[in-house]
Amino acid sequence: MTQISSDIEIAKQLLLANELVAIPTETVYGLAANAFSEAAVKKIFALKNRPSFNPLIVHIASVADLEKLATNIPPLAYKLAAAFWPGPLTLLLKKKPIVPECVTAGNTTVAVRIPNHPLTLALLNQLPFPLAAPSANPFMSISPTKPEHVKNYFDGKLKYILDGGACHDGIESTIIGFSSNKAVLYREGSCEIWEIEKITGKLLSASSDSDKLEAPGMMKKHYAPKTPFVVTINYRSEIKKHIGKKIGVLTFLEVEKDEAIFTQKHLSNDNSFKEAATNLYATLIDLDAMHLDLIIAEYMPNQGLGNTINDRLERASS
Numbered sequence: 001m002t003q004i005s006s007d008i009e010i011a012k013q014l015l016l017a018n019e020l021v022a023i024p025t026e027t028v029y030g031l032a033a034n035a036f037s038e039a040a041v042k043k044i045f046a047l048k049n050r051p052s053f054n055p056l057i058v059h060i061a062s063v064a065d066l067e068k069l070a071t072n073i074p075p076l077a078y079k080l081a082a083a084f085w086p087g088p089l090t091l092l093l094k095k096k097p098i099v100p101e102c103v104t105a106g107n108t109t110v111a112v113r114i115p116n117h118p119l120t121l122a123l124l125n126q127l128p129f130p131l132a133a134p135s136a137n138p139f140m141s142i143s144p145t146k147p148e149h150v151k152n153y154f155d156g157k158l159k160y161i162l163d164g165g166a167c168h169d170g171i172e173s174t175i176i177g178f179s180s181n182k183a184v185l186y187r188e189g190s191c192e193i194w195e196i197e198k199i200t201g202k203l204l205s206a207s208s209d210s211d212k213l214e215a216p217g218m219m220k221k222h223y224a225p226k227t228p229f230v231v232t233i234n235y236r237s238e239i240k241k242h243i244g245k246k247i248g249v250l251t252f253l254e255v256e257k258d259e260a261i262f263t264q265k266h267l268s269n270d271n272s273f274k275e276a277a278t279n280l281y282a283t284l285i286d287l288d289a290m291h292l293d294l295i296i297a298e299y300m301p302n303q304g305l306g307n308t309i310n311d312r313l314e315r316a317s318s
């Protein structure tokens with residue numbers, strides 16, 4: 001049985017015993033373990049069925065903890081930390097030997113952030129080690145934004161889910177690395193590019209830099225529902241290609257009811273990308289549970305977080 005409650009003492013005792021605990025963050029739920037214990041970290045890879053070449057983000061309580069994990073920290077990294085932590089920004093920095101190789105998948109960098117969730121911050125403050133935590137979903141599945149999503153994925157296989165309610169931001173953290181003192185974007189996420197660029201100037205793109213790869217976990221097909229999934233600029237013309245199928249449609253804003261569609265869902269009532277991001281994964285998970293023949297999602301307007309949502313929709317499409 002997987003227990004769900006908001007008792008950080010239970011979470012703490014399990015983590016001290018090198019067990020896994022699902023933790024809430026402002027972005028998505030994480031599957032956490034003692035980052036300094038190879039045995040504990042290996043349990044994460046085993047439970048998620050995650051390939052060992054895909055490194056984990058390490059969650060810390062304070063900027064002081066950063067210096068225990070990383071070295072050669074550029075001034076720009078400190079500026080970003082001061083501006084956005086606690087918050088949905090992950091920094092890639094040169095690792096210190098204390099960080100086990102299995103956490104970084106053999107990379108010389110370690111990914112670090114301070115998450116912005118009161119329960120998880122309180123937990124981190126009480127632990128004598130940082131927490132390695134990927135999103136709490138099986139490899140290639142949609143990231144969980146509610147405790148019940150985690151329970152559905154790992155029921156009986158995970159002892160404890162620390163219940164922090166629904167995640168506020170709903171999309172994973174933005175990942176930034178550094179190359180000759182310039183900031184490089186590795187993954188779009190909840191921390192908005194234009195806000196980061198106020199501090200860094202124009203971000204370099206990891207995928208266009210021939211020396212660098214995108215974050216190794218950013219496989220093209222990712223965050224994928226089990227239901228066939230297409231993303232399109234116009235759902236009305238797309239449904240015409242699939243007459244007779246049991247279709248679910250996902251749009252940014254509410255659209256007119258259409259009898260040809262089995263279910264229609266929208267991401268925002270308020271014309272807000274932030275609201276759409278918060279709702280994205282939970283809505284995808286709901287649609288995926290409806291035994292549809294096909295999910296048709298319509299692209300968001302291509303700006304700000306709309307762009308980031310479009311990135312995730314493309315990775316979800318089969």
Ligand code: TXA
Binds near residue numbers: 107
């Ligand atoms: O918001 C988030 O970032 C959530 C919460 C739980 O913090 N975590 C999350 O973890 O999204 P995960 O494992 O699903 O995605 C982490 C990404 C992967 O694409 C991984 O490849 C990349 O971070 N990453 C981690 N360490 C890295 C490293 N040393 N170098 C390059 N990429 C790294």
Ligand code: MG
Binds near residue numbers: 134135143
């Ligand atoms: Mg993930």
